Amino acid sequence: MYTVLVQIEACLNSRPLTPISNDPNDLEPLTPGHFLVGEPLTSIPEYDVSDVTMNRLSRWQLVEQLRSHFWKRWHREYLTQLQQRNKPKGTKNTPMEIGAMVLLMEDNAPSLSWKLGRVIELHPGDDGVTRVVTVRTNQGDFKRASRRLCVLPLEK
Structure with a gap:
């Protein structure tokens, strides 16, 4: 039980809070792990056993x-909590800014892994609302729907 609680604590303390610097090429965020151990928390990738029935698992696989x-x-x-909610009709919606650090929503992200990027270009539609942005990540530049991006909580 202690191992599970420590791993859950690592999950909570790995979340990005804010960018460390304003440099657009720097994708390193400040995390609670920086305050605890001086660097971001990481983990070794494990085999996914989420679809295996409980009675077939060893103790370590059950913990995993x-x-x-x-x-x-x-x-x-x-x-989901970080995503911006739409304002009522008649009010201006604040657009995503160029240079903002964002989290990319990935459905199958491994634990303690947060895919980060910087917004480098906005692509507004005919109505002037930005629904697609170009994001620079460690793997290159990607066009993403703005609904699949979350601005870091202290970036706002």
């Missing part, structure tokens, strides 16, 4: 299944 279940649920709920 509990951690994986917590990560998937918390990751999904945390990112």
Whole structure:
């Protein structure tokens, strides 16, 4: 039980809070792990045992299944909470800014892994609302729907 609780604590303390610098090429975020150990928390990738029945798992696989279940649920709920909500009609919606650090919503992200990027270009539609942006990540530049991006909570 102690191992599961420590792994859950690592999941919670791995979340990005804000960019460390304003440099557009720097994709390193400040995390609660920086305050605890001086660097971001990481983990070794594990085999996914979430679809295996409980009675067929060893003790370590059961611990990994509990951690994986917590990560998937918390990751999904945390990112949903970060997303901007639409304002009522008649008010101006604040657009995403160029240079903002964003989290990319990935459905099958491994635990303690947060895909980050910087907005480098906005693509407004005919109505002037930006629904697609170009994001620079470690793997290159991608066009993403703005609804699949979350601005870091302290970036706003």
